[in-house]
Amino acid sequence: MGAALSGRRDSNCEYLKEDEMDHLKLRELGIPGCLPEFSLQPGRTALMMIDVYLRSVDRRYGFAARARELGIEHELEPYYDRVENVVIPNLSRLLKVCREKGIDVVHVKVGAQTLDARDAGWRYKGWKMFSSLKEELEICEQLRPIDGEVVVSKTTSGVFNSTNIEVILKNLGVEYLIIGGVITGNCVETAVRDASDRDFKVYLLEDCCASPCHEAHVFSIRHMDKNYAHVKTTSEVIREIDGTWPKAVRAEAV
Numbered sequence: 637m638g639a640a641l642s643g644r645r646d647s648n649c650e651y652l653k654e655d656e657m658d659h660l661k662l663r664e665l666g667i668p669g670c671l672p673e674f675s676l677q678p679g680r681t682a683l684m685m686i687d688v689y690l691r692s693v694d695r696r697y698g699f700a701a702r703a704r705e706l707g708i709e710h711e712l713e714p715y716y717d718r719v720e721n722v723v724i725p726n727l728s729r730l731l732k733v734c735r736e737k738g739i740d741v742v743h744v745k746v747g748a749q750t751l752d753a754r755d756a757g758w759r760y761k762g763w764k765m766f767s768s769l770k771e772e773l774e775i776c777e778q779l780r781p782i783d784g785e786v787v788v789s790k791t792t793s794g795v796f797n798s799t800n801i802e803v804i805l806k807n808l809g810v811e812y813l814i815i816g817g818v819i820t821g822n823c824v825e826t827a828v829r830d831a832s833d834r835d836f837k838v839y840l841l842e843d844c845c846a847s848p849c850h851e852a853h854v855f856s857i858r859h860m861d862k863n864y865a866h867v868k869t870t871s872e873v874i875r876e877i878d879g880t881w882p883k884a885v886r887a888e889a890v
Contacts, residue, residue: 671862674812674837676873678881682740682810684831685727686795686817686824688779689745691772693719693818698772699848711848718846719818726844726870727816728778733874735782737881740808742801743781744817744827747773747789793823796830805836812837814873815865816844821856828864838865839873 691698695716703709734741773789774780781787786808792798805813813836817824824845831838840860847853861867 671864671866673866676812676814676839676876678737680809681812681814681877682742682805682808683730683734683814684742684744684795684817684827685731685779686744686815686827687746687819688724688727688743688817689773689775691746693724693776714850715846715848718850723816723818723844723846724776724778726841730814730816730841730844730870730874731779733878734814737877739877740810741781741785742805743775743779743785743787744795744799744801744823745773745775745787745789746791794826794830795823796827796834802834810836812839814839814841814868816841818846820845820847820853821849822847825856825860828860832864839868840865841870841873842867843869 687693690696693716694700699712700709700716703712731741733739775787786801786804788795788799788801788804790798795801813831815824815828815831815838824840828838828840840857842857845853845857847856857867
C-alpha cells in the first residue's frame with residue numbers, strides 16, 4: 637500500500653500523479669505510508685552521501701567503461717547526464733551549507749579492509765566492485781572529504797550492514813539524516829530503509845539521487861516517501877537549515 641500512497645505536490649520532484657487519498661486522514665488510522673512530519677534539528681543532523689565515488693559517477697570508470705566495451709555506452713547517457721548536471725551540483729550546494737552550519741558529513745563508499753577483498757561479501761566480489769585501479773574508489777573531486785569528516789567503506793550495498801556507522805552516528809548525537817547519492821533503488825534505498833528501521837529520521841533528496849533506469853528511480857522514490865523518509869529537494873532542505881540555524885551548531889558531547 638505504501639507505494640500507492642506516495643506522492644508529492646511539490647512540482648520540483650519527479651513523481652507520478654498525486655494519489656487521491658488524504659494522507660492526513662490515513663495517518664489518523666495508522667496506515668503505513670503516512671510517516672509523521674518532522675523538522676531537522678540543529679546539532680542532531682548529519683548529511684550522508686552514498687557512493688559518489690569515481691566508479692559510480694565518472695564516465696572513465698565502472699559502468700561507463702564496461703558499457704564502452706559492450707558498445708552500449710549510449711544507454712547510460714541519461715544516467716551520467718543526471719549525475720553530472722543534477723546530482724553532483726546539488727550535493728555540492730548542500731555540502732557547502734552543511735559545512736558552514738557545522739553539520740556532520742558522512743561519506744559512504746565501497747572499500748575492503750584486506751588487499752584482496754577477502755572481507756567482502758560474495759556478491760560484491762562477483763561484481764568485481766573492488767577494482768585494481770585504486771582511484772576508482774576515490775570520492776569525486778567536487779564532494780571530496782575534508783579533515784574531520786566521517787568516511788566509511790562498505791563491502792555490501794547497505795552501509796549499516798557492513799560498517800560501524802550506526803555506532804558512529806549515535807556517538808555523534810545524530811538523530812536526523814539527510815541522504816543522497818547513487819544508485820537510488822540499490823545502495824541509497826538500502827541506507828534509507830535501514831536508517832529508518834534503526835530509528836533515525838530521514839530526509840531523502842530526490843534531486844541528489846540517480847539510477848541507470850530512471851523508471852526504477854521514480855518507483856523507488858515513490859515507495860520510500862512517507863514510508864521510510866520524507867522526500868525533499870535540495871532547495872527545500874537548504875531553506876530549512878540555512879535560514880534559521882546558527883553557524884557551527886553541533887550536539888554537545890556527553
